[in-house]
Amino acid sequence: MTGEDAPMGLRRFRAVFADRRVRWAAAGAVTGRLAQTIMPLALLLAGQKRLHDFAAAGAVVAMYALVSAVGAPAVGRLIDRWGVRALVGFAAISGAATVGLATSRTATGMIGFAAVAGVSTPPLGASLRAVVVRVLPQPIQAAALSLDSVATEVLFIVGPTVAGVAAAIAAPSVALFGCAALMLLGAVVFIPSAAGGSPHTAQAGRRPLPSVAVLARLLPVLAMTTALTFTIGVIEVSVTARAAEWQSIESAGALLGFWALGSVVGGLIYGSRDWPGSPRGHALLLLPAMGLGFAALALAGNVAAMYPLMVLAGLGVAPALTNLARLVASQAPAGRDTEAFAWFGASTALGGAAGVAVAGAVVDRWSAGAGLVTAATLTVATTVLVPVLRSKSAPGGAPKVTAPR
Incomplete structure (x- = not known):
């Protein structure tokens, strides 16, 4: 196809x-x-x-x-x-x-x-x-x-x-x-x-790469994943803290729900068609766009103004995570897809947990706005890792995943 x-x-x-x-x-x-x-x-x-x-x-x-x-x-x-x-x-x-x-x-x-x-x-x-x-x-x-x-x-x-x-x-x-x-x-x-074959058959007759080599190959995209999910954890805490600052802590769940709604909409739009360029090029657009959406949250003056901004800020989340998954697929060695995606999942979990922990300290010491600005800045800064990504897989690796034109 x-x-x-x-x-x-x-x-x-x-x-x-x-x-x-x-x-x-x-x-x-x-x-x-x-x-x-x-x-x-x-x-x-x-x-x-x-x-x-x-x-x-x-x-x-x-x-x-x-x-x-x-x-x-x-x-x-x-x-x-x-x-x-x-x-x-x-x-x-x-x-x-x-x-x-x-x-x-x-x-x-x-x-x-x-x-x-x-x-x-x-x-x-x-x-x-x-x-x-x-x-x-x-x-x-x-x-x-x-x-x-x-x-x-x-x-x-x-x-x-x-x-x-x-x-x-x-x-x-x-x-x-x-x-x-x-x-x-x-x-x-x-x-x-598993019908029709097993993922590990691609490695038959070859000496398998050690896990440290797999990790080294994936390190740039895993660093991007950790940084991005760190900012997501920061946003979760900062939005909750901002609702508390407005004496409306009960609205925190709804605000995060609107954020998830934006992410769902963005994910469906991103997956519904071919987009020009490669996953690397998409990352260079998606990460700054996400950062701007996060920065806009700091401008809201009340809960009512926050709802549409939460949807806007969520639009890039699922596309960015989808794009990172595509980058993992393009970097993974042949026959090691599950391990590669497990590293991806681990980076996601650890980044999110670290973001929640750090955001708590930032919000307590400064303000919820400081947390929002921190998330926006780090998301944009993550784009510096994109040029470090391999332009194609090493010999024996999975084929490069590119958007068909």
Whole structure:
């Protein structure tokens, strides 16, 4: 399929699911990732209820988040080597540890189970992206990755909501039991995506690159990802703090919801057609545009003025993350797509967490406006990393992903 033959608009998104392997992978990934978005709040609520201490509960959540991010690339490499069926094994281990979390009564026990559950979390998002770049023609890949970014936005809204409702109606442990079941179900549903070949067959007969070499190849785009998601974390805290400054803390959730809405709209627009240029060229446009959108948030004088600006500021988020995923695909060595996207996911998680932590200090010391300006400045500054990206993959790497013309 060439750029001229590729469908446009909504038909392009329908074309994403024409391949049954993508349909199974998407269904499994959404199911399992729903569990992963429920987990943090469910863990916090369960920890507070069991330990009667938010600090201890926060330590449990931090352990889970940290080891999930750090362990994902290693698990991704094993998935590339063994195939997607190994996802079920990791899901079973993580699910069993999650059941342990739901029943443990001590801080030590909960932290230990959190570590096991996190490090064995199946990288379903990375595996889905690997399936996309492996089986879909290039003109459709951007649409698929855009849908993935949009789905991520939705899941991060739905997941905490489900956790809160389950805790209110039943108990936090019920949400954790549900997470274990959803994670295992998602891995099982993912298996048919392996039909017709396994991602690791591309490496047959070759000495595999060590993970440090994969990391070195991806380092520039991972640095961009970390910086961008850092700014997203800063925006989340700064917008909440700005609402508090206006004596309207209850509006913070709605403001962030409008931001997510803008991101969803932008992601659908970006994935609906071919855009001139390469992903590198798109990054040079998207990052400054995002920075300007973030800077505009600092100009709002009240909550009402903030709502349309939040939509505007969100328009570039999903396209930028989609573009970064395309850059990861273009830099990944052959047969190491899942590991590469697991590094991408780890960078996303660590960048966002660091942004939230730093923004808290900035807002406390200065103001919410200072946080907004910091996010805008860093987003624009990230463009200096674009020229460092490889113009094409090294020998034996994945083909360069470019926008068809």
